[in-house]
Amino acid sequence: MFKLYLDPGHGGSDTGTVGNGLQEKNLTLDIALRIRNLLVNNYPDIKVMMSRTSDVARSLEERTDEANAWGADYYLSIHINGYNGSVNGYEDFIHNSLSNASETAEYRDIIHEEVMKVNNLFDRGRKKANFHVLRETKMPALLTENGFIDNDSDAAKLKDPNWLQKVAQGHVNGLVKVFDLKSNPQQDIHRVIVDGVQVGSYAENQNVLEEVRRHLKTAKTIVVEKV
Structure with missing residues (x-):
């Protein structure tokens, strides 16, 4: 049984980045719920725990402690970027202590490729950082930044439910490839x-x-x- 800890960034009083009438906390939750639904509706041997399923505040420590205590096989954190309005695109992060030959980097590369196939965003590359959710998790972890909320072109996509569904599907396609998830053989897909x-x-x-x-x-x- 594959156990995914799915972490929609921010929540509650922590809005995350804002721009173009959007708040990061709402978009991350939207995408994460779509990911969860695609997985649990189509793949029988998977359990998904979410850091939040509504607009509530959770500390970074609460999130990683919960994932570690649950014994998750993978930690996926969903975010939306923001900068100065002129920057755009998709990027993702693993912890900066890891090599490009590590298992976590290999997982990242596959998911990156699958998300980029569907999101129609500029590819800002595969990156590393010392983020808490990447550093304090005991399992392989990835943080994805799905467009820039303050960029007009990216924001137009972020406002489109169909685009959000494609992004969720891209993440799922990556997870299916990485962990060899099998759809329910008793049902037509x-x-x-x-x-x-x-x-x-x-x-x-x-x-x-x-x-x-x-x-x-x-x-x-x-x-x-x-x-």
């Missing part, structure tokens, strides 16, 4: 492909229909394929 990009894969027919409905007004092509 259908992929939903919008304008050439897979935006979801679901075992429940209702979830397939809801995904198609979300894209009906904006998509040029929608393809549903049985896996």
Whole structure:
């Protein structure tokens, strides 16, 4: 059983970065909930614990202590960037004590590639930092920065629920590859492909229909394929 600790950054009085009418804490929770739902709806041998499932404050220590005590296999922290309005793109981080040949770096490289396939953002690269959630976790950990909230181009994407779903799916695709997650063999899985990009894969027919409905007004092509 694979155990994922999923950490939507910030929350409560800690809004994180702000810009273009958006708050980081809301976006990180939105993406993380989408990741959780994609995983638990489609992969039977996985448990997901979230640092928060609503707009509440959690300290960094509470988050990492909880993940360590639970014995998580992987720690994934979701964030949105901000700087001065002119910077844009996606980047992700592992701890700066780790080599590029480490297991954590190998996991990072796979997830980075899968997220970049779907997010249509500038690739700012694979990076390292001494962030608390990367330093104090006992398991491999990754922090992703999904666009810049104060950049007009990135913010336009962050306001689009369809884009948020693609980003969540990109993270899931990476996790599936890294940890060889198997979909439920007792159920038919259908992929939903919008304008050439897979935006979801679901075992429940209702979830397939809801995904198609979300894209009906904006998509040029929608393809549903049985896996």
